[in-house]
Amino acid sequence: MSSIPEFAELLADAGKSAVHLEMRDAYFSNPRFESWQRGQRVDWDDRASWWRPFHQDIADAIARGVQVRRARIVSEPVTDYIRWEHYQTRANVETGEEVRWLPRHRAWDLLLPGSDLWIFDGRLIRVHHFSGDGGWISKELCDDPAVVEQHAAAFEKIWDRATPHDQYEVK
Template identity: 50%
Template sequence: MEPLMTFDEMLASAQHSAVHLEMRDAYVPDDPSFIAWQGGPPYDRTERERDWHRLIEGTRARGVTVRRARIVSEPVTEYIRFEHSVTDSMNIKAGEQVRWLPRRQASDLLLPGNDIWVFDEHLIRFGFFAGDGRYLGDEVARDPDVIKRCLTAFEAVWERAIDHAEYRLV
């Protein structure tokens, strides 16, 4: 593994595609946006969404396709309900393509052990999270064999997954 680049640098390195595979049922339990969605103190997501839109829109303007696939257990967790509720404003509006795959439909797929971002076919970022969803860090790699296996896994998920506009929470 090599030293960590910033996410913006990784995304800027992409010339054709950036794909993200999410496989957890909960992320970052102290996320103020999630807490507000649950009925906690108000949180204005405007700046957060604006920053993400700027980043993804700039990436898309360079001709890069950005796809996100989420594998989820059903019935879904509260965190997945939250993610689903903000996907239109956060991800779709920015220019991402998003699909959902019920975990039961992924049983025969070979998947990486951690969430991934793959940029073209030259860079992969593994995301590490604690059992409760707390973010623990990332590692970046350029091993072509690892990248190929992870891209194969992503494409298998993508092929089966349901477009965000059609996916209904269970």
């Protein structure tokens, strides 16, 4: 597929589910992470200061009945980036997204996809490719039913083993 729709468009087209798998211990840096590293914290009572279009897209999908789940596979002890992600996951939870964490040492016997991805309605995968230092490289779509089924099954095994966000403590 030569023209890949933006995430918001793919999510808007989802009718039942959107699942996200993240497997990196660090991604490209960004101003919010850098602010957190300097000790600045989110004022969770000031929603306008942290609510972004992405959060609204997720909240809108959930309001339509789409179940949105995110699983993160992380090395322990966690990197600063993952510590920050854990902190800011409150925003994801506030949208209604379900988030779980799986320590990498508890995933060793699972067959894992090679890249981060989203799966929409169990029929379409959006794959994310990153460089070794966490920089964004590219994205691609896959709608091959056998490949989607394989990745969806892998996500469910990860999900079943992972710890809900409110119970996972970063180490």
